[in-house]
Amino acid sequence: MKTEIAVHASRMFRAPGRVNLIGEHTDYNDGFVMPAAIGFSTWVTSAPRDDRTVSVFSENFSEKIEFSLDDQDPRAQGHWSDYVKGVAITLERAEHRLRGAELRIRGEVPIGSGLSSSAALEVASGYALLTNSGMVVDRAELAKLCQRAENEFVGIRCGIMDQFVSCNGQAGNALLLDCRSLEYKLLPLPEDARLVICNTMVKHALATSEYNARRFQCEAAVSHFAQSRPNVTALRDVTEVDLKLYGSDLSEVIYRRCRHVITENARVLAAGAVLEKGDLAAFGQLMNSSHRSLRDDYEVSCKELDLMVELAQQVRGVYGARMTGGGFGGSTINLIQAENVDEFKEAVAQGYKKATGVAPDIYVCSAAEGAEEIFDL
Secondary structure, three states, X not given: OOEEOOOOOOEEEEEEEEXXXXXXXXXXXXXXXXXXXXXXXXXXXXXXXOOOEEEEEEOOOOEEEEEEOOOOOOOOOOOOHHHHHHHHHHHHHOOOOOOOEEEEEEEOOOOOOOOOHHHHHHHHHHHHHHHHOOEEOOHHHHHHHHHHHHHHHHOOOOOOHHHHHHXXXXXXXXXXXXXXXOOEEEEEOOOOEEXXXXXXXXXXXXXXXXXXXXXXXXXXXXXXXXXXXXXOOOHHHOOHHHHHHHOOOOOHHHHHHHHHHHHHHHHHHHHHXXXXXXXXXXXXXXXXHHHHHHHHOOXXXXXXXXXXXXXXXXXXXXXXXXXXXXXXXXXXXXXXEHHHHHHHHHHHHXXXXXXXXXXXXXXXXXXXXXXXXXOOX
8 A cells, every 4th residue: 555656855736626516415424426526726835854843834824834743642723724734643543654744735726615625635735745755545545544534633524525536536527436335437528518616605604513413313314224224334225215114213304314315326326327328408407406405305505505506597508506515605516508608607696696795706617637746846
């Protein structure tokens, strides 16, 4: 797993954010997702030190922090640097002994937009720290270690999707990812369609606590179903038939959480099948259905996201629209005929600002490459 490589004086790395086309809140239930890396990245320049100190400067926050890799009691501070420190500590605990480093970070992924700025920061930092120390870890392991850092150090119980696609994205393709086996299939995105991200510019304060609450609800449901079906270790193992047969004793809220996860997994697989056939109309209908389920059964949408989706669905050439990311603000993802993009941007921006007083950011994007070292400094 560990391989020695040459250490250079100064090196640059990038890792992208992501958009999820369909398959929300299924990754931490061992389910299926369909993300794509996007052309917004976090950039990390690294240079080695002769000690065990990591010095990190953020261009975005104009702030510098330092920490020791020998700290016997490292703790999160509720600070942007927790993501970098958490990755470093997690790599160390996985027996990747790191060298001290000078890191300079510049982030392009809009923070709080639902486009996974945290995973981009984790992956770029992990890649830089390993290479700075003369080591390389395969991309699947790097993704898992970055996820562990966010779960155990930062305290956000995210699934594997964000870190995995940041590591493994490929230009022009979405990834149909099995979050249990980490096997994935590349699905080319049609050249005559565009992915358009609409940022609501809001992030509600309850996002993190409610995200973690959904995980606890799913885990409670798994414990319930495992009493009748011992092979159930995640909601991915529960079928719609199981839900009808064994779900009557669940609370009404947890029943709906289960229904979302079960039907969302089915939607992802169906979306993969129709995308391979080039049936974008069917793909769009699955996106629309996904948003309704997230709004009504999983209850992670909000009025701003719902408004953005409603505005999008009224525009000519839109195949489908849905929230993307953890929810409670952030962004929507829209699949649109290329010729209608300008009309879409104008109509949605005007409608959203009229209703909310806020001008949204709208990004036309394509599927990008995953994490990499940049050699043309």
